[in-house]
Amino acid sequence: MTTAASLREKRELIDRSLADYLPEGDSKLAEAMRYAVLSGGKRFRPLLTLASGECFGVGSRDTLPFACAIELIHNYSLVHDDLPALDDDELRRGQPTCHAAFGEDIALLTGDALLTLAFEIMARAPVGDRSFPARAEIMADVARLSGAGGMIGGQLLDISLPPAEISREEFDTLILLKTGGLITASVRIGAALGGAGGDEMDAITRYGENLGLAFQTRDDILDAREDSHEAGTPRPNSVVLYGEEEAARRLNRFVDGALTALNDTGRKSEELRFLAEFLLVRDEG
Amino acid sequence: MTTAASLREKRELIDRSLADYLPEGDSKLAEAMRYAVLSGGKRFRPLLTLASGECFGVGSRDTLPFACAIELIHNYSLVHDDLPALDDDELRRGQPTCHAAFGEDIALLTGDALLTLAFEIMARAPVGDRSFPARAEIMADVARLSGAGGMIGGQLLDISLPPAEISREEFDTLILLKTGGLITASVRIGAALGGAGGDEMDAITRYGENLGLAFQTRDDILDAREDSHEAGTPRPNSVVLYGEEEAARRLNRFVDGALTALNDTGRKSEELRFLAEFLLVRDEG
Numbered sequence: 001m002t003t004a005a006s007l008r009e010k011r012e013l014i015d016r017s018l019a020d021y022l023p024e025g026d027s028k029l030a031e032a033m034r035y036a037v038l039s040g041g042k043r044f045r046p047l048l049t050l051a052s053g054e055c056f057g058v059g060s061r062d063t064l065p066f067a068c069a070i071e072l073i074h075n076y077s078l079v080h081d082d083l084p085a086l087d088d089d090e091l092r093r094g095q096p097t098c099h100a101a102f103g104e105d106i107a108l109l110t111g112d113a114l115l116t117l118a119f120e121i122m123a124r125a126p127v128g129d130r131s132f133p134a135r136a137e138i139m140a141d142v143a144r145l146s147g148a149g150g151m152i153g154g155q156l157l158d159i160s161l162p163p164a165e166i167s168r169e170e171f172d173t174l175i176l177l178k179t180g181g182l183i184t185a186s187v188r189i190g191a192a193l194g195g196a197g198g199d200e201m202d203a204i205t206r207y208g209e210n211l212g213l214a215f216q217t218r219d220d221i222l223d224a225r226e227d228s229h230e231a232g233t234p235r236p237n238s239v240v241l242y243g244e245e246e247a248a249r250r251l252n253r254f255v256d257g258a259l260t261a262l263n264d265t266g267r268k269s270e271e272l273r274f275l276a277e278f279l280l281v282r283d284e285g
Numbered sequence: 286m287t288t289a290a291s292l293r294e295k296r297e298l299i300d301r302s303l304a305d306y307l308p309e310g311d312s313k314l315a316e317a318m319r320y321a322v323l324s325g326g327k328r329f330r331p332l333l334t335l336a337s338g339e340c341f342g343v344g345s346r347d348t349l350p351f352a353c354a355i356e357l358i359h360n361y362s363l364v365h366d367d368l369p370a371l372d373d374d375e376l377r378r379g380q381p382t383c384h385a386a387f388g389e390d391i392a393l394l395t396g397d398a399l400l401t402l403a404f405e406i407m408a409r410a411p412v413g414d415r416s417f418p419a420r421a422e423i424m425a426d427v428a429r430l431s432g433a434g435g436m437i438g439g440q441l442l443d444i445s446l447p448p449a450e451i452s453r454e455e456f457d458t459l460i461l462l463k464t465g466g467l468i469t470a471s472v473r474i475g476a477a478l479g480g481a482g483g484d485e486m487d488a489i490t491r492y493g494e495n496l497g498l499a500f501q502t503r504d505d506i507l508d509a510r511e512d513s514h515e516a517g518t519p520r521p522n523s524v525v526l527y528g529e530e531e532a533a534r535r536l537n538r539f540v541d542g543a544l545t546a547l548n549d550t551g552r553k554s555e556e557l558r559f560l561a562e563f564l565l566v567r568d569e570g
Contacts (some may be wrong), residue, residue: 004478014403023433023434027438027441027446028441029433029437029438030433030442031485041336054349078395080393080394080397083370083393083426085368085370085389085390085392085393086390086393105370105371105444106441107370107439108368108370108371108393109437109440111561112361112362112365112396112397112400112432112437113432113437115400115401116428116431116432116433116435116437117428119424119428120424120428120429120432122423123421123422123425124425124426124430126422130526136408136409136420137408138419139404139405139424140405140408140409140452142344142403143401143402143404143405143408146401147398147401147402147405148308148314148318148398148401148402149308152394152398152401153312154396154398156312156313156314156391156394158391160313189551230559247293250418277393
């Protein structure tokens with residue numbers, strides 16, 4: 001099986017599993033939760049979790065609950081980000097955003113419920129005969145990287161720092177937190193479940209951080225090319241800050257950094273390599 | 286030491302511990318998180334956790350992290366509830382609400398960050414030589430009772446069911462979820478850490494459910510007496526639905542139910558008894 005085919009299979013597994021975890025029934029909340037999560041998305045972060053699990057010898061039966069939790073956290077952050085209080089976006093993935101479809105009140109509760117569900121899934125994940133502290137460590141790590149000192153801290157910088165005056169250092173910190181936080185958490189889970197040692201954990205963390213920087217830079221480049229970003233307050237952006245050429249060089253450098261770090265783990269993973277190289281902008285923009 | 290004095294000591298311990306757990310520094314997010322949590326509150330829920338821990342033989346060193354997590358979850362729900370998208374309240378505990386003081390964007394992120402921090406604290410709580418599954422079970426239980434099938438589900442009913450048309454059964458379900466969810470979680474934690482058996486857990490759960498019903502009924506009665514509720518969409522309310530006399534009878538019945546359930550645990554707890562009786566409205570309204 002090619003790497004692309006294997007990733008496609010994993011993505012289908014993730015989609016099925018997410019559909020199973022989400023509540024059913026005719027409540028508006030259940031409906032909005034399913035809408036927010038199941039109406040598309042590349043599943044980049046949960047794929048990273050499954051791939052990093054395999055890289056450290058852990059199968060998808062063990063990584064899947066954590067992978068789904070990461071995707072729910074990602075989706076809660078999108079639902080809240082889209083709200084009028086933040087980005088005020090009406091469209092996501094070509095469809096009405098959660099609040100545009102269900103109202104602001106339901107969207108607010110939907111984000112809260114997705115975040116809560118993410119932690120419930122991790123708390124219930126079967127960890128087999130693996131040592132129990134692994135679960136608690138992973139949950140603490142995910143909370144740290146998605147909380148006030150991680151993703152949410154990055155969102156704060158995103159709305160606080162004026163795009164015209166932000167320094168390059170501040171900008172790198174911003175995307176390292178906002179985008180890098182959850183991506184780093186995604187790959188650290190696989191390593192932690194696989195009982196990775198300190199050096200391996202350091203290397204996979206550097207892989208995640210570089211991947212996060214690359215991911216956001218790529219997004220900024222595609223946004224600039226498409227020139228179709230919806231209304232809302234302007235946010236700091238790689239292309240605006242560095243120009244398109246330098247932004248593209250940065251993207252290459254971050255992907256290289258990720259591949260070097262992957263090499264430093266001492267493990268082979270075609271999928272983690274593929275997911276990094278996938279970010280190099282080709283003709284798709 | 287009197288029961289009231291012992292609870293006062295516990296409340297101070299909770300306040301100090303919350304102040305330690307919350308992030309410091311001059312970021313608006315850290316400031317807003319501290320503002321939302323440290324500007325008052327009776328700490329009813331974390332007191333329940335400490336008291337139920339003692340009732341089942343567990344000291345505050347072990348219960349305190351979970352008690353603080355519960356209080357953070359309670360406070361995130363208040364911050365989000367107060368937002369214009371939900372209750373649109375400008376005042377809480379006599380002070381500007383989080384969004385009135387910091388803006389809607391920061392308040393939204395503040396709620397998210399408090400919820401995330403709650404789970405991080407539970408994941409890092411030292412559980413000593415207690416069996417590790419206890420922590421995971423507690424975290425899953427807290428998530429369940431505060432999520433889409435618990436507190437958030439109750440909030441959904443609160444904003445969805447028209448106050449004039451709600452049935453009494455729907456109303457009881459509403460407050461059992463919205464207010465009872467987290468209060469029940471609060472007392473179940475102590476029992477779980479103490480290794481309570483099935484019957485004991487059932488009894489303490491009934492205690493929590495009755496206490497939740499009593500708590501909300503009391504709130505509704507005081508609200509009606511003060512007649513000072515701030516603007517915002519009207520919500521279903523015990524006094525409106527039952528009249529003041531019947532609401533007072535219901536309150537007594539729920540407190541009695543809680544005390545009977547407490548008795549059924551087969552354990553003695555002056556504090557849990559006190560916290561239930563405390564809800565009987567005296568002259569303070």
